[in-house]
Amino acid sequence: CISQKFKRCPPLPPTSVIIAFHNEAWSTLLRTVHSVLYTVPALVLREVILVDDDSTEDYLKERLDSYVKNLPVVKVVRQPKRKGLVSARLLGSSIATGEVLAFLDSHCECFDGWLEPLLARIVESEQVVVSPQITSINLHTFEVEKPSPYERNHSRGTFDWSLSFNWEELPAYESDARKDESFPFRTPVISGGLFAVSKAYFEHIGTYDSQMEIWGGENLELSFRVWQCGGKLEIVPCSVVGHVFRSDTPYTFPDGVQVVYRNLVRVAEVWMDEYKDIFYHRIQEAAEIAQKGLFGDVSERKRIRERLRCKDFTWYLNNVYPELFIPDIHKTMNPSLMNRGNQLCLTIGPAGRSVLMYPCYSLQEQQYFEYTSRSEILTNSSHPLCLHAGITMVLLVKCAAHGQIGDVPPAQKFQIKPGGMILNPTVGLCLSVKGSFVKMMSCDPADRRQHWTFISETSD
Ligand code: UDP
Ligand code: MN
Numbered sequence: 001c002i003s004q005k006f007k008r009c010p011p012l013p014p015t016s017v018i019i020a021f022h023n024e025a026w027s028t029l030l031r032t033v034h035s036v037l038y039t040v041p042a043l044v045l046r047e048v049i050l051v052d053d054d055s056t057e058d059y060l061k062e063r064l065d066s067y068v069k070n071l072p073v074v075k076v077v078r079q080p081k082r083k084g085l086v087s088a089r090l091l092g093s094s095i096a097t098g099e100v101l102a103f104l105d106s107h108c109e110c111f112d113g114w115l116e117p118l119l120a121r122i123v124e125s126e127q128v129v130v131s132p133q134i135t136s137i138n139l140h141t142f143e144v145e146k147p148s149p150y151e152r153n154h155s156r157g158t159f160d161w162s163l164s165f166n167w168e169e170l171p172a173y174e175s176d177a178r179k180d181e182s183f184p185f186r187t188p189v190i191s192g193g194l195f196a197v198s199k200a201y202f203e204h205i206g207t208y209d210s211q212m213e214i215w216g217g218e219n220l221e222l223s224f225r226v227w228q229c230g231g232k233l234e235i236v237p238c239s240v241v242g243h244v245f246r247s248d249t250p251y252t253f254p255d256g257v258q259v260v261y262r263n264l265v266r267v268a269e270v271w272m273d274e275y276k277d278i279f280y281h282r283i284q285e286a287a288e289i290a291q292k293g294l295f296g297d298v299s300e301r302k303r304i305r306e307r308l309r310c311k312d313f314t315w316y317l318n319n320v321y322p323e324l325f326i327p328d329i330h331k332t333m334n335p336s337l338m339n340r341g342n343q344l345c346l347t348i349g350p351a352g353r354s355v356l357m358y359p360c361y362s363l364q365e366q367q368y369f370e371y372t373s374r375s376e377i378l379t380n381s382s383h384p385l386c387l388h389a390g391i392t393m394v395l396l397v398k399c400a401a402h403g404q405i406g407d408v409p410p411a412q413k414f415q416i417k418p419g420g421m422i423l424n425p426t427v428g429l430c431l432s433v434k435g436s437f438v439k440m441m442s443c444d445p446a447d448r449r450q451h452w453t454f455i456s457e458t459s460d
Contacts, residue, residue, distance in 0.1 A: 001113070001117070001182050001237070001238035002113075004116075004117065004120075004182065004238060006116045006117075006119075006120055010123060011043075012043075012044050012116060012119040012120065012123065013044075013098070013099035013100045013119060013122070013123065013198070014044060014045075014046040014097075014098045014099055014100070015040070015044055015045060015046055015098045015099070015100040015101070015102050015115065015119065015196070016046050016047050016048075016049060016092075016093075016096035016097060016098035016100070016101055016102070016199075017036050017040070017045070017047070017048045017049070017102045017103075017104060018049045018051065018089055018092035018093060018096060018101055018102070018103050018104070019032060019033070019048065019049070019050050019051065019092075019103075019104050019105070019106050020051040020053055020085050020088035020089050020092060020103075020106065020193075021050065021051070021052060021053065021055065021060075021088075021106035022052075022053040022054070022055050022082065022085075022088075022250075022251045023055045023056060023057050023060070023250050023251045024055075024060070024106040024107060024250065025107075025250065026059050026060075028106065028107040028142075028244060029050075029060075029064075029106050029107070030067070031107075031108075031109055032104060032105075032106055032107060032108045032109065032110075033048060033050070033068075033071070033074060035108065035109045035110045036048055036104070036110055037071065037073070037074075038110075039110045039111065039112050039113070039114060039115070040110075040115050041116075044115065044116075044119065045073055046073070046096075046097055046098035047073050047074070047075060047096070047097065047098065048071075048073055048074045048075070049075055049077060049092045049095065049096060050064075050068070050074065050075065050076045050077070051076075051077055051078075051079065051088040051089065051091050051092040052064075052076060052077070052078040052079065052088075053079050053082055053083065053084065053085065053087075053088040054078065054079050054080065054081055054082040054083075064076060077091060077092065077095060079091055082214075082254065083213060083214075084212065084213045084214035084215060084259075085193070085214070085215055085218070086208045086209065086210060086212045086213070086218050087210055087213075089103055089193075089208065090207060090208055090210055093199065093202065093207065096199060098199065099198060099199055099200070100119060100122055100196055100197070100198055100199060101196065101197055101198075101199050101202055102115060102118065102195075102196040103193055103194065103195055103196070104193065104194055104241070105192070105193040105194060105243055107137070107243065107244040107246075108137075108194065108241050108242060108243050108244075109137060109144055109241070109242040110241050110242075111239075111240040111241065111242070113238070113239075114132055114239045114240055114241050115196070115239070116239075117182075117236045117238040117239045118130045118132065118196040118236055118239050119196070121184055121234065121236055122196065122197070122198050125232070126198050126200070126201050127201055127230060127231040127232065128197075128231060128232045128233070128234055129190065129195055129196075129197045129201075129222070129226050129231060129232070129233050129234075130184065130195060130196050130197070130233075130234050130235070130236050130239075131157075131187065131190045131191065131194055131195045131196075131233070131234070131235045131236070132194055132235070132236060132239035132240055132241040133147060133154070133235060133236070133237045133239060133240050133241075134191060134194055134240075134241055134242075134243050135147050135240055135241070135242050135243070136242065136243065136244070136245050137242040137243060137244045137245075139244060139245065139246070139247060142244070144242040145242070147240060153169055153170070154169075154170045154175070154185060154235070154237060155167040155168060155169060155170065156168060156169075156170050156174070156185065156186070156187040156188065156235060157187045157188060157189040157190055157191045157219075157223075157235075158188050158189055158321065158323075158324070159188070159189050159220060160324075160381065161278045161279055161282045161327065162279070162282045162283050163217070163220060163264045163267065163268070163279055163283070163286075165189060165191060165192070165219065165220070167191075170185055171323060174186060181237065182237065182238050183237075184234040184235060184236045184237070185234060185235055185237070186232065186233065186234055186320070187233050187234065187235050188223065188227070188233070188320050188321040189219060189220060189223040189233070190219050190222065190223055190233055191219060192218075192219045193219075194241055194243060201231070205225060205226060205229055205231060205304075205308065206225065206301070206304040206308075208221070208222065209221050209263075209266055209267075209270075209301055211266065211296050211297070211298075212263040212266060213255075213259050213262070213263065214253055214254070214255075214259045214260075215249075215253070215259075215260065216259070216260035216263050216264065217260060217263030217264045217266065217267050218263065220264070220267050221263075221266070221267045221270075221271070224267065224271040224272070224313070224316060225271065225304075225305075225310070227316050227320050228271060228305075228310040228311045228312070228313070228315065228316050229304075229305070229308040229309075229310040229311075230308070230310070230311075258285065258289070261283065261285045261286045261289055262289055262294065262295050262296075264279070264283075264286060265286050265289045265290050265295040266295050266296065266298055266301070268280070268286070268290070269290065269295065269298050270298050270301045270302055270305060271305070271313060272313045273312055273313045273314070275313050275314075275317070275326075276290070278326070278327055282380070325383070325384055325399070327370060327372070327378075327380075327384075335368065335369060335370050335371075335454050335455070335456045336360055336361070336367040336368065336369060336454070336455055336456065337367075337369045337377070337452055337453075337454055337455075338360055338452065338453050338454075338455045339357060339433050339449060339451070339452055340420060340448050340449075340451035340452065340453060341433060341447070341448035341449030341450075341451065342357060342433055342449065343360070344357035344358055344359060344360065344433075345357065345358060345359070345360035345361075345367045345455075346367065346369055346438065346452075347363055347366050347367050348366040348367075348379060348385070348396065349396075352385065352396065353395060353396055353397075354393070354394075354395060354396065355387070355394055355395075355396060355438045356436065356437075356438065357433055357436065357438065360455065365380060368380035369387070369454075371414075371416065371454065374408050374413075375408065375413040375414055375415065376399060376408055376412050376413065376414070377414055377422075378399055379396065383398065384399050385397060385398060385399065386398070386399035386400070386412045387412065387414065387431075388411050388412050389411045389412075389414075389424040389426070389427050389429065389431075389440045390411070390440070391427065391440070392439065392440075393437075393439065394431065394438045394439060394440060397412075399412065400412065410424075410425075410426035411424065411426060411427070413425065413426070414431070416452075419445060419451060420451040420452050420453050421443060421445065421450050421451060421452070422450075422452050423443060424440060427440055428442075428443075429441055429442060429443065430442070430443035430444075430450045431450065431452065432447065432449050432450040433449040434449070
């Protein structure tokens with residue numbers, strides 16, 4: 001990375017750095033601003049736009065205005081009403097005069113040379129949204145963790161069916177596709193507020209969903225939209241920016257955290273086709289918002305999808321994130337597997353590798369088991385665990401056919417018999433409860449402890 005040269009021809013595009021904030025601390029906000037000023041060459045830095053999302057702290061008003069008077073390229077604009085980060089970033093981008101927009105959170109520290117590799121990538125290919133490699137700033141000491149130059153385990157951004165964001169190690173085939181360690185890699189989702197994009201392309205693909213409020217969901221919306229509508233999302237490892245990963249917000253959610261689900265429902269309704277039901281089955285609050293139509297009007301966003309002739313969500317899953325496990329869509333919420341003999345439910349054991357029996361409905365996530373069309377019995381997570389019939393013990397192991405690639409191993413295939421007996425044909429034994437253990441035993445229809453039934457908290 002250090003030896004890369006960014007030639008003046010073609011020149012790197014002038015860039016507007018946009019930083020939205022609500023009640024950010026003075027020190028972290030100014031640290032972000034100064035680190036931009038120190039690290040971006042004057043030739044490239046058109047302006048730094050600070051967007052105050054109607055903060056209530058006094059020091060963020062006149063004191064901030066008079067402080068930035070001494071910094072000619074920095075301006076402050078204010079939203080008259082608290083609306084959230086999407087509309088704050090949109091206000092910033094609407095007045096930006098640079099050719100590229102670089103968005104940052106208000107608690108970052110940019111490393112030397114962070115912007116040039118992002119811009120070089122945008123010059124090479126306009127339809128790309130690029131993120132730096134994000135390193136953490138320690139929450140207590142505010143020290144930046146320097147990424148090791150020998151770091152090979154890069155992380156990309158992903159999501160699960162509750163639509164929460166996760167970091168995940170880059171799969172080997174993505175790593176191997178790169179010529180060397182300085183090459184960008186694809187990411188299914190960007191993590192959020194740290195990215196750069198050509199202003200023209202940002203406008204072409206429909207900026208942001210301006211009806212998303214406060215916080216949350218906008219990174220998924222942008223990510224699905226960019227991929228489905230012909231663009232790309234990449235992380236450029238030569239670009240490094242530190243970010244304070246918070247444990248709490250310095251701000252409130254005026255109408256409650258429900259707003260996050262409302263934003264996510266907007267994402268699901270516009271971009272996820274029939275897969276939205278998997279999300280609704282996982283998150284009941286979201287299902288209610290969708291059912292009652294409490295997510296606002298999405299027709300304008302759907303028109304963007306039509307105008308750009310965007311691909312469907314199946315295409316996205318197959319081509320961008322084929323590793324994501326796609327559960328069957330059941331009619332019921334939160335299925336659990338109850339034993340007829342002791343009326344207890346199958347439950348994930350403490351270490352997550354074993355199962356035990358526990359009163360039904362007492363531990364929701366740990367009692368979620370679904371029976372798939374491929375005859376697996378598996379848990380509720382983005383990397384589900386499969387019930388595995390060992391000779392003596394019943395275990396939970398990582399599903400071998402995860403992501404519908406490959407065959408289900410025989411030990412993970414179960415047949416549910418009409419009376420509710422669950423047979424593993426390969427070992428020829430039935431799932432049973434013996435004392436406090438869950439075991440495979442020789443099938444005996446007279447034994448109530450070999451009879452099971454899928455139950456659910458809310459049924460349609
Ligand atoms: N933000 C904002 N208005 C809001 C909520 C957040 O302007 O109502 C800003 C916040 O100050 C930060 C950025 O949006 O600069 C992203 O928020 P945050 O850092 O809390 O999100 P996280 O990084 O934790 O996902
Ligand atoms: Mn942040």
